[in-house]
Amino acid sequence: MSIVRGSDRHLVRRITQLYVGLLLYGASAALMVRAGLGLDPWDVFHQGVSEHTGLSIGTVSIIVGAMVLLLWWPIRERPGLGTVSNVFLVGLSMDATLWLLPQPDALAYRIPLLLGGVVLNGAATGLYISARFGPGPRDGLMTGLHRVTGRSIRLVRTGIEVVVLLTGILLGGSAGVGTVLYALAIGPLAQFFLRFFALPGSAGAGEASRVVAQGGGAEGHTTLRR
Template identity: 50%
Template sequence: MQLFFSTRNLPVRVVRLFLGLALYGFAIALMIRGNIGASPWDVFAQGLSRTTGISFGLCTIIISGVVLLFWIPLKQWPGFGTIANAILVGIFADVGLAIIPQAQHFGLQVGSFAAGLFLLAFATALYIGAGMGPGPRDGLMTGLVRVTGRPVWLIRTAIELSVVVVGFFLGGVVGAGTAAFALCVGPLTQLTLRWLHVDLHTKRPAAMIDLGDPEPQRPLGQD
């Protein structure tokens, strides 16, 4: 049976959202503990944390809040998932950093980063599949694309280059992991979206999950 996310399936969507955000935070912690580089935004948060003495997770929350302010002139509207993302990812990242030890050997560093990268892609597919609003950074990118008319790749590259440069000068770790993230996160996310049966190209307003029942169920509103 296939169920289309709607208000009737809100508990399922909320579970997916919160599970995805929790895993996303732990994924960031794993990559940070690998100490071979991280995503551009995490390099920025790491550098800000080292400069100010504020925890990495709190810096992530502050950055998300500032990014959401940029939504206002872009006339972007956050969803429940957007606000949850802005607050919870940083909290779970701090929890992960508190319990995950620093990798000391190169093999463990690579393993920690690789595990974090894969987990992040899976977590991204989970919370996207909840269909409750984009993350603050994704919304900034799509808003700028809409307002400027520039292609997605140009806007995303400009944003991420900017934050990684600032993060580097603030003391964030830029390395092979940063390049690996840029090259691999897209294909891995696409793979996990397919595993979780999330179709980003559907014309229906809600995402879909496959519960394994061979009898199809029509979307709500079609009798």
């Protein structure tokens, strides 16, 4: 009975980490939006599409995530609980946080928002990746293409994000110092928080940390970033 209870507690912790992590990921993205100093590549794209459609950036994130998930079929990737939850919760959390958080004008407020958003993003990444409930839609596309093409994770991720970033800029998305800061900081931050939130006896977090260290960023074989 004690083994069963221990297993139940382990599952509860995993589910908690998954959903807290996803909600915080959306909140961290919203902080970067409010900072107005540049977003991560996918959110530059989401913001650009939002500008042209009138849809909220969170809604665009959900739609894009669902569309990317459809691309899993030809490359034979399999979604998990974390995959489906990722599609919906990150966008909903982002829109909710943007609704609650006013737009600051002073740079003295925007810079801390940016820094806080990047650090919170790293913490959120560590939380939900360590839960090990499957990759997010954008991750699965990257790892699937890596498997199908034989190209490195670093090369595939860079190629995808360059295309997404440039398209987002052309659509009017916000790229700037925050984009550069995110690119430089998210790998080390994710690696630190993966280890910090690793579940006892978990090998998955260690593998994810290895991929992060090799240039996979927060998007490795065992990850589920957006």
